[in-house]
Amino acid sequence: MRSTMSRRGFLAAGSGLAAATTLPALAGCSTLASADSDPDTLVVHSQLGTTAPGSPTYLSALNAFRDENPGLKVKNLVNGDDLAQVYETSRLARKEPDVVMVNLYDKTLAWTDVGATVDVLGYMDDWGLRKRVLPVALDAWTDGKGRLRAFPYFATNWPVAYNTALLRKAGVDEIPTTGDQLISAARKLRAKGIAPVTVGGNDWTGQKLLAQIIQTFLSPDEARKVFTSGDFSGSRGAREGIEYFAALRDAGVFADKAQGLTSDTMTTQFNTESAAIESAMSSALAKVPQKVARHTEVGGWPLAPDAAHTKPTILRTYTLIGFWISPNGTKKLDAVEKFVRFMYREDTVSRFIKESGRDMALRSDTLSTDFPLVAEAQKLGTDVSQALLPDIYVPPAATQPLITATSTAFTRGTSPAKVRSVLEAAYRTA
Template sequence: MGDPALSRRGFLAASAAAGVSMTALSGCGGDSDGGSSGTTTIEWWNISTTQPTKDVWAGLAKQFEAQNPRVKIKIVQLENDPYKSKMTALTASGKLPDIFHTWGGGVLKQQIDAGLVEDLTDKSKGWGDGLLSVAREPYLFDEKVYGVPFDIGMIGFWYNKALFKRAGVSEPPTTWSGFLDAVRKLKSAGITPLALAGKEKWPGMYYWAYLAMRTAGIDALRKADEDKDFTGDGFVQAGAHLQDLVDLQPFQKGFLGAAYSSPTGQAAAMGNGKAAMELMGQWAPVVEADAGKGIGADLGFFPFPAVEGGQGALTEVFGGGGGHALRKDAPQAAVDFLKFFASAATDTTLVKKTGVLPVVPAAESALTDPNLSAVQAQLKSATGFQLYLDQAYAPAVGQEVNDSVAGLIAGSKSAQQVAESITKVAKEEQ
């Protein structure tokens, strides 16, 4: 994909597809069209530039317009990187679209702190509060609602059951020591244990983030961000545990130059049966089948293992999803559209046609893939949820996490240096 956003924020929604021309921010404010009809035009900015999502979302907008004849939805679609750049500029200018895509976390908080985002706490009562709780978390600040999710997911290990069996690994490991033992068994059997896109730094970050959650605990990740200090023992231990894995040389040949979704990249190594595992989100099966051949019934999923003696729990998950927020003082029609988009009927359509996980409980019946059902079950039973670190934290801090962890995996940084580098950038951002 070339960018952390492509996989983490939805392969179908943000893959490398033909670009969409930039559109001026003309309809903000839900202004009348200037005629006597009294029609309200709402601009909806999203990153759904690929099929089938692009046509599905356009169809939903048409359906909403049919139900609300005095409302027109003007769709502005941008690929991931151009979208982020444009939204950064718009945030600085103080003018955001009526409805806009958000991943929540630190970026949304910056927009909230600037007074640019509508408080949806009261406006979403009765329909928004019934959505999957972990899906809502990235958009909650000071117990107030600033976004409505349409997608949620988590990172975990996707594995090849046939390769596990060949190596004598009878069950997916539930502890870190058991995981390292499985890696050793796979190597002894001549099997590449792990596929990794070392060229793109975000996949490596997943390991450190999860290990930090398991050692320091999920609350420590939030406190470290508040205190601007990632040098605590739990964070250094996370790096040390990752170093133990790196020392086993578990990744495919040439992993440092491998991309995520290219024909010779991480997903292809899994999809072609050349590696036993990859640490990736719920979109992984789609990308594995696209970049490689896919391994069908041999594909399984298990959560990131617990670390013995750590503060974290196996039921605390790391991931994220997509949502929509509204600009401050957006018209009621924009709120109505979010309610429509969060309905059971709409979510069922999204699950069936675009492969997202349901955020509306009533849409779960549309989920038929057993692996995605396993991911959904993990999410529903989660006792804690941590947003992707490069979204949860300020942008510069999140980037430093990616860069420093990549340095550790490449052999140029120690566990202590990773913790110190992230802390240094965090303090500079104060």
């Protein structure tokens, strides 16, 4: 039988029957066993530490922090996509880590509201760190009640990468900037046996590109309303954006069977030059082999006539990773302050930019010179228009159903009305 316990109840529960019945089943959880209550041990939970972009720099910076603070032990817990779930489990047992490094997305949207993490605005000001943060990043991490969910850290640019060598091979001399040019380029690429736009139509990469294309005829305010409400039929701009997406899809713009592809497939196809175009965030751009990067340019997604945007669009977000403070972390504020201050230092920030090709939500004049496509994306500026990344507006419970709906949307022949229907059903499921 499905539990009727809300997320608020789950995260807030820490005693009584809920804790008593849950804890025995959690005894083998490594995070619970590792969440040290020693006041001289700072416990950090992060997605950095294995293969995630920026992991080598982070681990090196962590060692430097240890060297500078010999009396403070630091325990680094690492999880991948399951980090949010693991953290929530440890929070239920009141054995959560002190600092959590994760993005603002899906489950984490609810954390501050339900007390799983704390408002850090006061700490930001007390520690004098506000001036280090880009104002747009502060806005993005602040909820509707004025609470700062976490200390902003990683950001990302999300342009479109074009392999100009493959385009030229197919007889396409210029990067397409309109839908008609993109369709023409796709036909020429297919004639040469080259996939046009590769995309993970079965995961979050496809979800983001679909959301970007839907916004072709939407202003930012209109887009916020649509992605908050899930009403894709009641908005004329959303209807037209979905029609534009379906027209591109059925004209063969996307790689074959895009509805079954993943982000890994997408990056492999682009990096091995079996596909000519991909919508790629900074971490993917940093992984493009040098021999491919030399003949790759970044730009925006091509526009339809009468679009709401005046230039091809890209996505940007400043909510990729932040430093969240847990209730346990408030008991070790001296250690937490030292850690956040160290990570906010210009020399530490510059290392992530130079060594790992990361975009940052903090002020810095450093460019990712060893990652030319990342640096090129950082300099796009007014050459492109920015579409809205919907992550902080989509209700958390709708996130995964929207990915399922995305796969249906990328299935050739699916009508615009059907696409609207499955998108709206994802919100009703939530």
